[in-house]
Amino acid sequence: MTPFQLTFDCADPAVMVRFWAEALGYEAEPAPVGFADWNAYWRSAGVPEGELDPAGGGCGSIVDPRGSGPRIWFQPVPEGKTVKNRLHLDIRASGGREVPLEIRRERIEAEAARLEKAGATRLRVLESDGHDNYAVVMQDPEGNEFCLA
Incomplete structure (x- = not known):
């Protein structure tokens, strides 16, 4: 490696x-x-x-x-962020697909609340009916996007 x-x-x-x-x-x-x-x-x-x-x-x-x-x-760097990240971090807060969706949702929401207190901003929730998925898109204190999944 x-x-x-x-x-x-x-x-x-x-x-x-x-x-x-x-x-x-x-x-x-x-x-x-x-x-x-x-x-x-x-x-x-x-x-x-x-x-x-x-x-x-x-x-x-x-x-x-x-x-x-x-x-x-x-x-x-002297210049500020002006466009969407081309690379972002996914923080795996849910425990994975083997964990029931409702528990994953609760874990992600708890982590989102913790990180908001640390300075993050919530942008949107990623979920859709019929899909076994729940994630939250957030920004760090300087506007870099990341996901909680």
């Missing part, structure tokens, strides 16, 4: 780190060994002071504490 990370372009990496760590059960990536924090690491790499995190942390990435999911980096 080829290692990879996911990268989100964003305006405020700190907001995105907090939200997505909460949403995915991830944690802010610790600074590399030998550095007090990420700003110290970035200084050692030659990043100018004006580009460092003014709050002092400098962490723009999250990692799976179990080590199985990809690293996610939140790259600051």
